[in-house]
Amino acid sequence: MNEDKAPFVPYVNLHSDGSMEDAKPARVVSSCRLDIYTFPFDVQECTLTFSAFITVGTELKVFPSSTDEEITKVSKDVMTTLGEWELLDITSEKISHQHESEGHLIDELAFHIRVRRRSTLYVVNLLIPSCFLITVDLFSFLLPPQSVDRSSFKMTLILGYTVFLLIMNDLLPITGNTIPLINVFFCLCLALMVASLLETVLITNLLLGSKNLRPVPRWVRALVLRTLGGLVGLPWRDNKEADTRASPVSEQRRADGAPEEEKGPVVEDNALQELRSLGADLKVIRLQVEQQLGVSQSSEEWIQCCPQKIKSSVVLFIFISLFMHGSCNSIMPNCSRPDSLALLEALRPVFNLSSIRPVVNISTPTHVSIDFILVNILGVDEKAQILTTYIFQYLMWRNEFVSWNPTECGTKWLTVPRKLLWIPDVVINEFMERNLAQKPAYTYLSHNGTVFDAQPVRVVSSCRLDTYAFPFDIQNCTLTFNSYLHHTSAMQLGQIFTTEKILEFSRGMIKTKGEWELLGIAASINRLPSSASVGEHYDELRFFISLRRRSTLYVVNLLIPSCFLITVDLFSFLLPPQSVDRSSFKMTLILGYTVFLLIMNDLLPITGNTIPLINVFLSVCLALMVASLLETVLITNLLQGSSRQSQLPGWLRLIVINMLGRLVLLPPKSTQAVVQNPFTLEDMEAVSGRAGVGGALRKEGVVQQELRRLGEDLRVIRLRLEQEVAGGQSSEEWVQVGFIVDRLLFAIYIIFISASFLTISLIWVNS
Missing domain, CATH: 2.70.170.10 (Neurotransmitter-gated ion-channel ligand-binding domain)
Known part of the structure; x- marks a missing residue:
């Protein structure tokens, strides 16, 4: 496939019996x-x-x-x-x-x-480190998610594994037809790590936000809690006590054997009224604490759900075309005897005419038939817009100076050195470099003057590449054969075979399965006006070669990791921003994705006219990650500092809360409190003023006075707790704005990822 760069040996051994011995080194690129x-x-x-x-x-x-x-x-x-x-x-x-x-x-x-x-190098540098990292990810399941930020640990581990794979990418084989088993192993390891990270995000969301979820559906409880829970050794036991939780007073009364209700009229004294008031405040405090801590049957059930190489036929077929008879005058050599030495001696006058075009009449054009067989596609350079191929080039023309009698001379054809004959100046217009392939020293000369010349050519040609659909692109390159100097009055071009035969021969010759696949070959013969001579034309034989890229390498090394990382960023929206530092998680993910793009940059095409679609996809993925990080910073600021914000503007309330909120299924909340205070301010003032009424205090017992003081303290605690938990109306609206923006970006993420995955799959299948 390339030039022999080994030292040249100019000598051979010649023995007395006529045998010859030739030995030389060869650097073979095959x-x-x-x-x-x-x-x-x-x-x-x-x-x-x-x-x-x-x-x-x-x-x-x-x-x-x-x-x-x-x-x-x-x-x-x-x-x-x-x-x-x-x-x-x-x-x-x-x-x-x-x-x-x-x-x-x-x-x-x-x-x-x-x-x-x-294989030692690859085992030590690839397989063992991968096994180490996947083992670390296995043991990370021992970290308790309720007290340790396991998601950040796993995100850092995935970042390290991704950087490891990218740095070691040069050690991995690159093919376009089959996927090595080791690549499948690495992809599965990365997929398992991503799946475990997504599971950690989900369980963190349930642990910290299950209190806001609806009760677990029955089918989920039966399938996950009972079936899968028993399968993994975590059976679910119904906590009936949470549903039938009684007040401490009732429990004490049952312990004492007292009846739940008393029949008949009940005379309530002042001590009993104070106890009931105190019990009402305690119930409000209990409900608020339970809502804050998330202690509920639904929350416990949701949490329980998730801990889980010319061919002979070609040569002979071409060689048949040597037997073509012409009607022009020629030099008829006379052979003294029927052997090749006599024929060679008779052809010496012809060899002395090798510097001129072999026609008797100078006005007669020489018809040159051209064909080629594509042996291999060595590569395509998108940056330099160059196609490198290895072809067998065939030329056939008639030398009118040659004609002999096969019976008299003993043969129909003869192999002669190429330098002894006139060779047409056929060039490939798109040629960009020197032909590095080995050149044969001989050509075939037939008895009727037909010359058949064949040589391998390593073609480095320019090609206009369209990489918009990279890596699912189909490229159309051209090889244009024409005479460098002769016009149509001197040389006319034609074909030996049909394009169907050329395509069949080429597919039979291409034995390797590299990045590119040959789709088709077409040809056209054009007669164009000459720019150097007025009124003259020249022939041009143009072959159109259609190639399709095998995209498996790029799908495995570019698209799948990008889809993994963007999916991780999507699931990070399930992390509750009020309890988990989601911004650090997203910043680590952006860092990993940036490093991935920088290392994979050599795989991406670079062109000056159009931007490949994959570049747009990767850029949009990065832009979405940055937007989600900025949104996380915003919502964190609103959650932590909403109490210091001014009142929400009316236009912002109308656009965000009333319109976008309903669009993302987060309608405005009612301003009415969930639990009403059964006591009014007048009651509290009356209670607080009781200490100044000395006469009434002297009329009541010591027990009643202590109960009143206890009730006052509990009311103050309740008011402070309500202010801490609920906040003001302005604070709630700012927090609602943050959650609506978070939900809106989450919906945009889902639409983009679904459309991208569907588009990539359809393009891949159609290609």
Whole structure:
């Protein structure tokens, strides 16, 4: 696939019997179909196929000079390095096959090389650290969520694991067709970590906010509390005492054997009235404390729910086209005997004319037929807009100076050095670099003057790439063949095969499964006016190559982690901001996502005209994360400092509370207190003034005086508690604004994530 950069050896050994021995080093860059499903414990088998590039098997045969065991032993002995790969064995295979219709022989010798990867590096640097981190995440379940911020711990762990995978990404194999098993392992580890984090967010929400939830539905109680709870060893026991909780006075009366009700008229004295007033205040205090602490049957049930490589047929097919007869005058060489030496001597006058176009009449154009076979797609550089391919280029034209009698000269064709013949100046317009492929030294010359030239070409061509739908994009690149100097009056272009045959041959030649897949090949021949000569035209043969990117690598390394992180940020809205520092959680998540984007930047395409859709998606994800962080800071400020805020403006109350609140299912709350104070201010003033009425105090007993004093203290405690828990009307409205904004951003998040996931899935399926 590339230039041989090994030192050149200019000599060969020539023996007395005519045998020759040639030895030279070669640096081989070859294509090989790799199966890395079991990476890093994989064994690969690659093939080096030796054959003549243009000479058929009736003229040249190849054989192995040593046995497979000798080749393997010598190779292992000279390999002094201990690198990543270990040589297992080398086997050879002699391949001789014939063309089905013509019977021409193709002779090849294939050496199969089996190598095994040394896996210690990958086990130590990849697998063991991953196992360590997933074990840490396992033990994090031992942290009590009710007293430790387990979500921040898990978020930091996911951040560390993501950075670890991104730094170690160069060690992982990159393929476009199959996913290595180790990549699946890493994705599952990350998915488990994300799932455990989401579970922690959910249980934290239930532990701290279950008091505001409705009672647990019966099907949830039966499925989760009873079935799953018994399965994981956490059976649920009904707490009937919470439903039938009686007042301390009633319990004491039952303990004393007193009846619940007394029949007949009851005469209430002043001490009994004070006790009832005191009991009413105690009930209000108890309800407020229970609401503040979340002690309820529904809360307990919700909390309980969640602790849980040319082919022979191609060569022969091309070679058939050599037998084409022309009607032009030519130089007829006379062979003194029917052998190749006599023919070569007779053709020397023709070889002396290699510097001019081979036509008898200068006004006769030379018809050059062009074709190619796409052997491999080496890569696409989106930044430089360059396509690198490896092709076999075929040219065929007629040399009118050549014609001989096959019977007299003993052969129909002859292989001659390329430098002895005129070669058309056919170039590829999109060529951007020097051809680094090895060039064969010979061409075929037929008895009727037809010349067949074939050579491999490593094409580095410019291509206008459209990466808007990256990584689900299809690229259309062009290879334009034309004469660099000759006009149509001197050279005219045509094709050897149809585009269907070219596509079939190309798909048969491409053995590797890299990032790009060949979809189709089309061709067109155009005659265009020359810009250098007025009235002249030139022919242009243009091939359109359609390629499709295999997107698995980018889905696994870019889209799935991004979806994981944005989902985590979505579920972070379940963390109650009044009890958990949600802003620190979101800041850690933004830090991890930013590091992820910076390290994955080399995978993203860079173009000057359009912005790829994936870049927009990643930018919007980051923008939503930042917006959610700012919203969290705002709502935290409102929750902690709403008591110091001025009264909510009317227009803000109308837009946010009355309109947006109903839109997000958070309607305005009633201004009426939940529990009314059964006593008025006049009653309290009367009670507080009783100490000044000496005559009445002297008429009542000591017990009644103590009860009154106790009642006054309890009323003051109740008023202070109501002010702490409920706050003022302005404070409640500001807090309501914060919750409405939080719910609105949560709904926007859900709409964006659903639309993004659906769009990505549809584009992936359609591509």
